[in-house]
Amino acid sequence: MEIAHGPSRRGFLAGAAAAAGGLALGFHVPFPASAAAQTAPGTSQSAASAPEINAWVVVRPDETVVVRIGRVEMGQGTLTGLAQLVAEELDCDWARVTTEYPTPGQNVARNRVWGNFQTAGSRGIRDSQDYMRKGGGAARQMLIQAAADGWGVPAAECSTSAGVITHGPSGRTTTYGKVAAAAATLQPPAEVQLKDPRDWKIAGKPLPRLDTADKTTGRQVYSMDVKLPGMVHAAIRDCPVFGGKVKSFDAAQVQGMPGVQRVVAVGETGVAVVADTWWRAKSALDALSVEWDEGPNAGISSASIAEMLREGLDAKEAFVGNQAGDVRAAIAGAAKLVEAEYGYPYQHHATMEPMNATALFTGDRCEVWTSTQNAEAALATTADAAGLPIPQCEVHRTILGGGFGRRATSHDYVRQAVLIARQMPGTPVKLIWSREEDMLHGRYHPVTQCRMVGALDAQGNVTGLHMRISGQSILAAVNPQALQGGRDPATFQGLNPGGTEGVLGYSIPNLLIDHAMRNPPVPPGFWRGVNNNQNALYLESFIDEMAHAAGQDPLEFRRRLLVNHPKHLAVLNAVAERAGWGKPAPEGVFRGLAQHMGYGSYVAACAEVSVSDEGKLRIHRIVAATDCGHAVNPQQIAAQIEGSFAYGLSALLHGEITLKGGRVEQENFDSYPVMLMDEMPKVESIVMPSGGFWGGVGEPTIFVAAPAVLNAIFAATGKRIRKVPLTTADLRRA
Amino acid sequence: MVSLIINGTAHDFDVEPDTPLLWAIREQAGLTGTKYGCGVGQCGACTVHVDGAAVRSCTLPVSAVEPGQKIVTIEGLSPDGSHPVQKAWVALDVPQCGYCQSGQIMAAVALLQDNPRPSDEDINAGMANICRCGTYNRIRAAIRLVAEGGETSRG
Numbered sequence: 001m002e003i004a005h006g007p008s009r010r011g012f013l014a015g016a017a018a019a020a021g022g023l024a025l026g027f028h029v030p031f032p033a034s035a036a037a038q039t040a041p042g043t044s045q046s047a048a049s050a051p052e053i054n055a056w057v058v059v060r061p062d063e064t065v066v067v068r069i070g071r072v073e074m075g076q077g078t079l080t081g082l083a084q085l086v087a088e089e090l091d092c093d094w095a096r097v098t099t100e101y102p103t104p105g106q107n108v109a110r111n112r113v114w115g116n117f118q119t120a121g122s123r124g125i126r127d128s129q130d131y132m133r134k135g136g137g138a139a140r141q142m143l144i145q146a147a148a149d150g151w152g153v154p155a156a157e158c159s160t161s162a163g164v165i166t167h168g169p170s171g172r173t174t175t176y177g178k179v180a181a182a183a184a185t186l187q188p189p190a191e192v193q194l195k196d197p198r199d200w201k202i203a204g205k206p207l208p209r210l211d212t213a214d215k216t217t218g219r220q221v222y223s224m225d226v227k228l229p230g231m232v233h234a235a236i237r238d239c240p241v242f243g244g245k246v247k248s249f250d251a252a253q254v255q256g257m258p259g260v261q262r263v264v265a266v267g268e269t270g271v272a273v274v275a276d277t278w279w280r281a282k283s284a285l286d287a288l289s290v291e292w293d294e295g296p297n298a299g300i301s302s303a304s305i306a307e308m309l310r311e312g313l314d315a316k317e318a319f320v321g322n323q324a325g326d327v328r329a330a331i332a333g334a335a336k337l338v339e340a341e342y343g344y345p346y347q348h349h350a351t352m353e354p355m356n357a358t359a360l361f362t363g364d365r366c367e368v369w370t371s372t373q374n375a376e377a378a379l380a381t382t383a384d385a386a387g388l389p390i391p392q393c394e395v396h397r398t399i400l401g402g403g404f405g406r407r408a409t410s411h412d413y414v415r416q417a418v419l420i421a422r423q424m425p426g427t428p429v430k431l432i433w434s435r436e437e438d439m440l441h442g443r444y445h446p447v448t449q450c451r452m453v454g455a456l457d458a459q460g461n462v463t464g465l466h467m468r469i470s471g472q473s474i475l476a477a478v479n480p481q482a483l484q485g486g487r488d489p490a491t492f493q494g495l496n497p498g499g500t501e502g503v504l505g506y507s508i509p510n511l512l513i514d515h516a517m518r519n520p521p522v523p524p525g526f527w528r529g530v531n532n533n534q535n536a537l538y539l540e541s542f543i544d545e546m547a548h549a550a551g552q553d554p555l556e557f558r559r560r561l562l563v564n565h566p567k568h569l570a571v572l573n574a575v576a577e578r579a580g581w582g583k584p585a586p587e588g589v590f591r592g593l594a595q596h597m598g599y600g601s602y603v604a605a606c607a608e609v610s611v612s613d614e615g616k617l618r619i620h621r622i623v624a625a626t627d628c629g630h631a632v633n634p635q636q637i638a639a640q641i642e643g644s645f646a647y648g649l650s651a652l653l654h655g656e657i658t659l660k661g662g663r664v665e666q667e668n669f670d671s672y673p674v675m676l677m678d679e680m681p682k683v684e685s686i687v688m689p690s691g692g693f694w695g696g697v698g699e700p701t702i703f704v705a706a707p708a709v710l711n712a713i714f715a716a717t718g719k720r721i722r723k724v725p726l727t728t729a730d731l732r733r734a
Numbered sequence: 735m736v737s738l739i740i741n742g743t744a745h746d747f748d749v750e751p752d753t754p755l756l757w758a759i760r761e762q763a764g765l766t767g768t769k770y771g772c773g774v775g776q777c778g779a780c781t782v783h784v785d786g787a788a789v790r791s792c793t794l795p796v797s798a799v800e801p802g803q804k805i806v807t808i809e810g811l812s813p814d815g816s817h818p819v820q821k822a823w824v825a826l827d828v829p830q831c832g833y834c835q836s837g838q839i840m841a842a843v844a845l846l847q848d849n850p851r852p853s854d855e856d857i858n859a860g861m862a863n864i865c866r867c868g869t870y871n872r873i874r875a876a877i878r879l880v881a882e883g884g885e886t887s888r889g
């Protein structure tokens with residue numbers, strides 16, 4: 001079962017429609033407070049016994065405020081940011097705010113009162129801020145009303161500050177904790193006035209995260225750390241060739257090894273060993289020989305995939321993403337043509353915490369504890385694998401040891417854990433993937449190639465551009481219902497003619513951006529930044545190529561093309577100014593620029609690099625600007641900008657998943673190296689929210705990381721690198 | 735049977751001698767602050783101290799731990815998160831997902847023990863732990879904060 005079109009999606013729509021009188025979702029309270037969330041590992045103590053003012057807010061008698069978080073925390077700071085927004089409207093004491101995850105089962109049971117649990121697409125805050133702020137504001141009004149009722153005064157005469165309610169005329173005061181029980185019995189207000197972000201006192205501030213302390217003491221519980229009474233451990237090997245199956249295995253071979261309890265088939269494609277500890281399970285699995293039926297894809301290799309994509313570069317048929325004027329005429333009539341071909345490889349998410357899940361199946365119930373970016377999808381997978389209706393299943397969420405998209409659309413690890421647990425009713429089974437298993441069974445950043453043809457007139461103006469992308473569609477694999485007549489709209493991220501998500505900033509009179517979809521049999525997935533990564537790399541590198549072909553400064557060249565998009569231009573100007581574009585760089589240091597819009601935010605970067613005579617690259621500094629509309633926690637936005645650069649530059653410098661014999665060749669961090677501290681540049685972030693819209697911050701700056709560095713490498717060496725990663729590139733000066 | 739001294743407590747564990755120290759810590763001692771990231775000594779998520787030195791416990795079989803050697807995990811660094819390195823981590827809000835941070839902190843403590851005033855190059859060389867969330871610059875800043883003795887006033 002896939003996300004966004006399963007039964008729970010329909011449940012959501014029905015729930016939204018049922019919310020009385022057009023009230024926002026956040027304060028539709030169909031069930032009494034007794035249905036409040038239960039404790040799950042990794043979250044705060046249950047607030048079940050304390051009054052629930054509404055679905056989002058629980059106030060305990062000791063004045064602690066529990067904010068319920070539908071989205072999930074995976075390092076990106078959403079937990080803290082959403083709590084800040086609720087606390088702002090609630091006007092409570094920030095020092096007493098804690099958070100709690102409701103479970104997806106509770107969400108289903110309560111008509112999806114907490115909305116969408118999916119945490120992807122940099123949507124954690126921007127897509128829930130409205131209903132959550134209203135939830136906080138509604139709770140505040142109900143608390144005021146309860147105090148006013150108690151005093152027998154009009155609510156309008158009362159005010160709040162940091163969890164204290166004051167009746168102005170009499171000077172009497174009370175606290176949220178004292179009136180919470182009474183407030184919980186009141187009807188939610190029909191209307192909630194949200195604060196003007198200019199008046200924010202808690203939101204918009206660079207507050208420390210709520211979840212830091214436990215991450216420095218080892219106390220934070222990840223799903224890897226879940227312990228249940230009587231729990232056993234499973235290690236798994238799934239067919240390493242995509243589309244292959246298990247032919248045979250001999251359980252007796254390892255049955256007698258220390259601690260081994262069971263050797264079981266997992267669906268048609270996998271084998272698992274269950275033992276008293278994971279290390280014993282893994283040791284036995286390593287000793288077990290499995291014969292595979294490799295299936296139809298055993299002949300696939302990186303070379304065969306590259307050939308398949310290459311054909312797409314010339315294909316007559318392609319899906320159109322953005323079109324203006326007559327590009328063929330512009331190319332035919334150009335004073336100067338610029339042409340180039342680029343490529344972006346498969347990447348692996350390589351979350352620090354390998355995939356894992358714990359499942360307990362008891363015949364008529366199935367419960368799962370896991371790291372997921374979409375607990376509702378994990379619940380649907382659980383029910384499907386358990387062969388039980390959703391109301392008889394539950395998923396408990398923990399904080400994730402990294403998500404980056406891997407834990408968003410595919411819950412293969414949950415399915416496997418349930419399939420194993422089904423064979424051992426009553427015994428909790430924790431399934432942990434080894435790093436090798438994780439590397440071989442990713443949902444990889446899709447592979448693409450791109451051909452660019454640019455037309456310049458005699459004055460060096462861009463008169464036409466044809467951008468042909470050939471390669472893999474994520475939606476075709478994970479959510480084919482979202483295709484539009486076969487076309488994958490998401491392949492054009494950041495290249496769209498309009499909308500609020502990702503608009504092409506450049507105005508080019510004759511334009512064609514099209515996509516020849518070529519889908520190799522390698523499972524793709526959303527990988528932080530998604531299709532923006534290659535789209536920005538292709539376009540921003542090529543804009544640089546055209547600027548040089550036109551003999552123009554890359555900044556001035558971009559500025560002219562961005563005249564109709566002032567927000568794109570503003571972030572570009574900001575980085576150019578801060579980096580000192582046009583002024584001399586330190587000896588041996590060269591600069592490169594890039595800008596892009598994605599996930600509703602405008603981003604730009606200026607990279608400073610040097611390349612030694614031996615061709616060794618050093619990235620010294622990156623200046624990055626983000627206009628995300630509203631900035632909920634600027635220091636966490638800065639952290640996301642830094643993290644995005646680490647992730648994006650890791651891909652540029654090292655990242656490549658290759659295939660041979662239908663299987664991934666990389667197995668661990670020795671064959672899939674990632675960036676370490678010594679390669680991390682200094683990052684200067686400019687957070688410049690211009691107001692009036694809500695953009696994401698978890699991903700956007702990743703788009704400009706690679707192209708800014710590639711353009712700086714060109715400035716340093718005269719070499720245009722058009723293929724990622726740089727591992728085999730010769731960077732010695734041309 | 736293997737005897738190990740972990741965070742000052744002696745344990746006898748019934749494990750095979752080739753069991754990596756990491757799994758004895760996590761599964762036998764039940765101390766899950768030490769993480770599994772790769773199992774091949776590449777990522778540092780499993781870093782603990784053996785007699786004060788940072789060790790990647792995923793590649794150290796328990797049989798290689800000498801009798802009497804003292805193992806310290808993140809849980810044993812301080813009873814309440816008050817070690818100067820932990821406080822600097824909190825002061826600068828270093829962790830994102832946090833999964834690598836036990837290992838980062840243990841590596842940083844060992845680095846600072848050997849070299850209380852590390853240069854940026856020393857830090858780069860001494861901190862070869864992977865962080866996929868990309869907290870490297872804050873880690874470096876937090877180590878400098880400790881080196882400059884600033885964690886108490888700011889933490």
Ligand code: FES
Nearest residue numbers: 771772777778792
């Ligand atoms: S788990 Fe030990 S170095 Fe990665």
Ligand code: FES
Nearest residue numbers: 831832865866867
């Ligand atoms: S904080 Fe997530 S891997 Fe380091």
